[in-house]
Amino acid sequence: xxxxxxxxxxxxxxxxxxxxxxxxxxGYAIIQRIRELSAGKIEWTDGMLYPVLHWLEDHGQIRxxxxxxxxxxxxxxxxxxxxxxxxxxxHREQWDTVTAALRQLWRTQHA
Amino acid sequence: xxxxENLITExxxxxxxxxxxxxxxxxxxxxxxxxxxxTRDQSSTADAFHKAVIALGSQADxxxxxxxxNTTWLPLKLAMAVIAIxxxxxxxxxxxxxxxxxGLLLGPHVFLIVLGYGAALLIGCLGISYAAQRSVRxxxxxxxxxxxxxxxxxxxxxxxxxxxxxxxxMVWAHFAWDHAFSGDAKEIGALAVLASxxxxxxxxxxxxxxxxxxxxxxxxxxIVCACAWFGAxxxxxxxxxxxxxxxxxxxxxxxxxxxxxxxxxxxxAGRDAKSGG
Numbered sequence: 001x002x003x004x005x006x007x008x009x010x011x012x013x014x015x016x017x018x019x020x021x022x023x024x025x026x027g028y029a030i031i032q033r034i035r036e037l038s039a040g041k042i043e044w045t046d047g048m049l050y051p052v053l054h055w056l057e058d059h060g061q062i063r064x065x066x067x068x069x070x071x072x073x074x075x076x077x078x079x080x081x082x083x084x085x086x087x088x089x090x091h092r093e094q095w096d097t098v099t100a101a102l103r104q105l106w107r108t109q110h111a
Numbered sequence: 112x113x114x115x116e117n118l119i120t121e122x123x124x125x126x127x128x129x130x131x132x133x134x135x136x137x138x139x140x141x142x143x144x145x146x147x148x149x150t151r152d153q154s155s156t157a158d159a160f161h162k163a164v165i166a167l168g169s170q171a172d173x174x175x176x177x178x179x180x181n182t183t184w185l186p187l188k189l190a191m192a193v194i195a196i197x198x199x200x201x202x203x204x205x206x207x208x209x210x211x212x213x214g215l216l217l218g219p220h221v222f223l224i225v226l227g228y229g230a231a232l233l234i235g236c237l238g239i240s241y242a243a244q245r246s247v248r249x250x251x252x253x254x255x256x257x258x259x260x261x262x263x264x265x266x267x268x269x270x271x272x273x274x275x276x277x278x279x280x281m282v283w284a285h286f287a288w289d290h291a292f293s294g295d296a297k298e299i300g301a302l303a304v305l306a307s308x309x310x311x312x313x314x315x316x317x318x319x320x321x322x323x324x325x326x327x328x329x330x331x332x333x334i335v336c337a338c339a340w341f342g343a344x345x346x347x348x349x350x351x352x353x354x355x356x357x358x359x360x361x362x363x364x365x366x367x368x369x370x371x372x373x374x375x376x377x378x379x380a381g382r383d384a385k386s387g388g
Contacts, residue, residue: 020116031141046166046168047167047168048290050141050177050251051176058254064251073139076136076140
C-alpha cells in the first residue's frame with residue numbers, strides 16, 4: 001500500500017525536520033531514511049525533495065551549507081535551525097491530535 | 112566510467128536552460144549516489160544512470176517544481192509598488208505634454224522613458240538589496256534563481272519600454288529638429304541602458320551567469336541608467352558630471368558591487384565572532 005499524494009505532501013515538512021533533528025544530513029540520505037522508516041511505503045520522486053528543503057531553508061527552519069564530496073563534486077548539507085525545532089514541535093502536536101482522534105474513532109467503530 | 116561522465120554532462124546540459132548551477136550540482140550529487148547504489152546491485156552503469164534519472168523525475172517536472180513561487184521577496188514587492196507610482200507620474204506628464212507642439216509624439220516618449228528608466232533604477236536597487244541580504248545570509252539555490260528570473264523579467268520590460276520610448280523620441284526629433292539621431296549624451300545613454308538591460312535578461316535566460324552574477328549586472332544596469340539620465344542631463348548643460356542626484360545614486364551601487372564580491376554571510380560571521388569573543 002502506497003500513501004496518497006496529498007498525505008505525502010502534508011507529511012514532507014515534519015518528516016524532513018524530524019530526520020534533521022537526528023543530525024545534519026543531505027538530500028539523498030534523507031530520502032533513504034524516509035524509505036527505510038516507512039518500509040518503502042512513502043515514495044517520493046527523488047527530485048521533489050529539494051524544493052521542500054529550499055522552502056524550509058527560505059523560511060529559516062533549516063540551514064544549508066556546501067561541503068566537498070569528491071574532487072570535483074559538492075554536497076549541500078542541511079541542519080535544523082531553532083525556528084525549525086519550534087515548527088517541528090507544532091507539527092508533532094498537530095499530528096498527535098489527528099492520530100489520537102482517528103484512533104479513538106476507529107477503536108469505538110471496531111468495538 | 113568515461114561513458115557515465117558523458118551521460119552526466121549531457122544530463123546537466125539538458126537542465127541548464129531552466130536551472131542554476133547550484134541547483135544542478137545538488138541534483139547531480141543525488142544522481143551519483145543513486146547510480147552508485149544501483150551499480151552495487153549489479154546494474155550496468157548506463158542502465159543505472161537511466162534508472163537514476165527516472166527516479167529523480169522528468170526534466171519538465173523538475174524545472175516546474177523548482178520554479179514554483181517561493182515566498183515573495185520584499186524588495187521585489189516594493190519595486191512593483193514604486194513602478195505603479197511611476198506609471199501614474201508618467202501618465203500625468205504625458206497628459207501635460209500632449210497640448211504642446213508635436214505633443215502626440217513627445218508625450219508617449221516622456222511616459223515610456225520615465226517608466227523605463229525608473230524601472231531600470233529599481234532593478235539597480237534590487238541588485239543592491241540582493242548584495243546586502245547576501246551579506247547576512249546566503250540565498251538558497253532556488254530562491255536565488257527565482258529572484259534573478261524575476262529581475263530579468265523586469266529588465267525585459269525595461270528594454271521594451273525604453274526601446275519604444277527611444278523610437279518615439281527619434282520620430283519627434285525628426286519633425287522638431289530635422290534629424291532623428293544626433294548622437295548626443297541622452298541618446299548614447301538610452302542605447303547604453305538598452306544594452307545593459309539586454310545583457311541582464313539574456314544572461315539569465317540562457318543561464319550563462321549565476322544568479323549572483325545576474326544581480327551584479329542589475330547593479331551595473333542601475334549605474335548605467337543613472338549616468339544616462341542624470342549624468343547625460345548635467346553633461347549636456349554644464350559639460351560636467353557634477354550632479355548630486357547622480358552621485359547619490361551611483362555611490363550605493365558601487366558599494367554594493369564591492370560587497371557582492373565578499374563571501375556570503377560575512378556580516379553575520381563578523382557579528383558572531385564579536386559576540387563570541
